[in-house]
Amino acid sequence: MSDVKKIATRESYGNALVEVGKENPNVVVLDADLAAATKTGTFKKVFPERHIDCGIAECNMTGVAAGLATTGKIPFISSFAMFAAGRNFEQVRNSIGYPHLNVKIGATHAGISVGEDGASHQCNEDIALMRTIPGMVVVCPSDDVEAKAAVKAAVEHEGPVYLRFGRLAVPVINDRPDYKFELGKGVVLREGKDLTIVATGLPVAECLAAADMLAKDGIDAKVINIHTIKPLDEELIIAAAKETGKVVTVEEHSVIGGLGSAVCDCLCANAPTKVLKIGMNDKFGESGAAVALLHKYGLDAEGIYNKIKEWA
Incomplete structure (x- = not known):
């Protein structure tokens, strides 16, 4: 990019x-x-x-x-x-x-x-x-x-x-005429039928790149940008889970209590679905170049692709 x-x-x-x-x-x-x-x-x-x-x-x-x-x-x-x-x-x-x-x-x-x-x-x-x-x-x-x-x-x-x-x-991934921001409403950035990637913040662009990599392996991933984590767009997430059967959440945040937890709360109550949470796994970060850290902790496109490919 x-x-x-x-x-x-x-x-x-x-x-x-x-x-x-x-x-x-x-x-x-x-x-x-x-x-x-x-x-x-x-x-x-x-x-x-x-x-x-x-x-x-x-x-x-x-x-x-x-x-x-x-x-x-x-x-x-x-x-x-x-x-x-x-x-x-x-x-x-x-x-x-x-x-x-x-x-x-x-x-x-x-x-x-x-x-x-x-x-x-x-x-x-x-x-x-x-x-x-x-x-x-x-x-x-x-x-x-x-x-x-x-x-x-x-x-x-x-x-x-x-x-x-x-x-x-x-x-900059949202620079298009039809872009509309509404609190509490997610945005579908890419359609797909095999699994749904739900992302927020910095990893959203990386998830789009990861979806392109997955497509080359025959995995068609839907990508949803959840800019508002609370209130969560439960309707969109439930519909996507029912449509694709698998959900992956990606965030530059702990997997405990963030987007992944919010999505799991939603799906557990409304549409039980297999979920993979990608983020910081109960660890503190460390000093280093930002891009290198994102790569080390699997939050760049390559890391997201590898984790989903292994899981899916």
């Missing part, structure tokens, strides 16, 4: 904040001394009076955002996923989730593709954490187009939203 345009979704996040900021004067952005990395600095340049740097105090930032939300503002709090969801969990749960306030959480640098920052910063648990908070919408966009659409949808949605973005540049 070297000839395909690639953009990191954290870049998309920063650019999208400017767009929604122009459309809605109530949008305010808070950061925890990471504006350059989270790309909220892009918003700050255009709207300095609506950008608040709270310093290295993520929990306090969350409380400030909660207060702003009670005044009618639409605050976006921003930090690395490890801090926005991990360090911040109690405050997100009690100050945003419990009162169901209209706060949006922009979590960047998620997953092992953070690379050289290592296991301490490679958050593979955030989707699981945020899924457990009642009323929290959880979104993990797959590319630039989807990330921008997700930010806009988050502004339009009344209530808390967790948005997961990455550091590594990923292929």
Whole structure:
């Protein structure tokens, strides 16, 4: 995919904040001394009076955002996923989730593709954490187009939203006229009859490439992009499972509590189906180049292809 345009979704996040900021004067952005990395600095340049740097105090930032939300503002709090969801969990749960306030959480640098920052910063648990908070919408966009659409949808949605973005540049796969983003609705990217691949975030593009590799071996794989993990598009997943008989979930996240768990919960209750979960298998990451780590842990096209071929 070297000839395909690639953009990191954290870049998309920063650019999208400017767009929604122009459309809605109530949008305010808070950061925890990471504006350059989270790309909220892009918003700050255009709207300095609506950008608040709270310093290295993520929990306090969350409380400030909660207060702003009670005044009618639409605050976006921003930090690395490890801090926005991990360090911040109690405050997100009690100050945003419990009162169901209209706060949006922009979590960047998620997953092992953070690379050289290592296991301490490679958050593979955030989707699981945020899924457990009642009323929290959880979104993990797959590319630039989807990330921008997700930010806009988050502004339009009344209530808390967790948005997961990455550091590594990923292929733009949704740049087409018929693309439509809707919270809670999955997108079928490829039809197939032998099995269904359900993916979210960075691995979506890799799954499309893996499906092409599987096709050469006579395995016709349907590929579904689930950008909204909560609420999950259960109707689409159940229909695909009944149609193909096998389901593979792929995520740059732990296989415990993330997309795979959500899909298994859905299918167990509605359409028992054989499922393979591909992700981080109860392991911490490690320091290294992002692309090399994705390959080592089987989250690139080759790794996904090999795991499905062996399983199917």
